[in-house]
Amino acid sequence: MSQGTLAIDLGSSSTLVGWQAEAGQPGELLALPPICRSAVDPVIPSLVSPTASHPLLGQQVLDAGLDQSAERDFKALLSQAAPPPAARQAAEALLDGIWARLPETISPERLVLTAPVNGFIHYRQWLQNWAERQQVNEVALVDEPTAAALGAGLPPGSLVLVLDMGAGTTDLSLVRLEGGQGRAMPMAQLVRFAGNSVPQSQRSLRTARVIGKAGATVGGRSIDRWWAAALGAPQAPAIAWLDAAEQLKCELSQMEQSQVVLQINGQTRALKGTRRQLEAVLMEHGLPDLLQDLLDQVEAAARRSGEAMDEIDAVMAVGGGSELPWLQNWLKSHLPGRPLAVSQPLAAVVQGALAMTPALQVIDVLQSGVSLRCWDQRLERQRWHPLFWPGQAWPTPQPLELILASRAGQNSLELQLGTPQPASRSEVVFVDGMPTLRRAAAGDPGVTLWPGGETELPLSAPVQDGQDRLALRFGIDRERQLWMEGEDLATHELLPRRILGIVE
Incomplete structure (x- = not known):
């Protein structure tokens, strides 16, 4: 039985699980049928449908046609001081289902979980309570934009700005990768759970320093709500409206105009839109001001640390929202001359979390003080x-x-x-x-x-x-x-x- 590190990136709309057999070895994404999309697509829809015997999870919910009534978007609620019991139970059921379906050939000796920047403390407490029930010696936590920077494979000393727009949150982080030899400088020991310290090798100590980070509870699902309203949705849109708006939004990331079919209450309706119309909605709802606020907070932290924004080596856009052309153009205009990386936006966070090998040490920073x-x-x-x-x-x-x-x-x-x-x-x-x-x-x-x-x-x-x-x-x-x-x-x-x- 293979021992190693398991990483779980619980997302608002999708969840990924990664496995690394040994430190320094390449990580892999685990497909866990029947809760992932397929045997070759490891993405697990973040959906939970309670049933009398046991809950349906991920792809099971979609296959049963229960997605309209399923628990979803529960991740953002976990960042609250007192998350609703339904959100907490749904998240725990999904993580329990993932743990129960791990291949029998692997035995995790280390578990790495990811968390958003905004509401990090409350989210951490919930994860800690869940992790204490699992049979694993070491548990660590890393914030999502930092993990994404670590998964970039940049050389030692690189200064990386990461914008992570998930379904429920938008996080911005500035990270300096330092020390050691090799192609990537990941981090570990961000926190210690259940009284277990994450071991570190004094022979090849490598560190990654988080210089500044900021976050907000606005993400891709927020954009879906704005876009659905612009397309004619009622004030409290049904899930079908939001899903259709999301589908049209994704298609407009690849083409200038498109249309999708909305099926609701036994009726069919065509929803048409253009990229220009979508971008006008983002402007109308103040997304540029929000991004500028986050950038200003990170830049202020950089100045206090003696770092200069014009020394940034690369900009990373991860999360589902990173594929929006408007977002990429905003980054290019506000950080001109820096290479922009948006490859593997969904896998970047879990790959970075896997890079938290036992030979690494973490230097993290406070968000608020x-x-x-x-x-x-x-x-x-x-x-x-x-x-x-x-x-x-x-x-x-x-x-x-x-x-x-x-x-x-x-x-x-x-x-x-x-x-x-x-x-x-x-x-x-x-x-x-x-x-x-x-x-x-x-x-x-x-x-x-x-x-x-x-x-x-x-x-x-x-x-x-x-x-x-x-x-x-x-x-x-x-x-x-x-x-x-x-x-x-x-x-x-x-x-x-x-x-x-x-x-x-």
């Missing part, structure tokens, strides 16, 4: 002091040291943490169930308070007003957990390390 609310004595008001900025590498190599003063008679200090929000020109809102891009209000970016309230640090000995009281050290571990330890400068009492929460 974390700030501490403190009293500004000069301004005589509360303000947010950044602890770790967006783009900060984690795990942190050195702790951040901070000295806090107290007032006379103060018997405790309260630490209040928050996540700074990016200064975006647009935001995603849902109007009558349709994702809509709306111009964001002007003003300073806000801070979202961490759940759980304040952390209280008791002070036992009296001090003078304004005297330095606590020397605190903050850091981020391999689980993306923010930890704190320190010393009471008045009593010289050591404050033991404590976990404050998960940093985004």
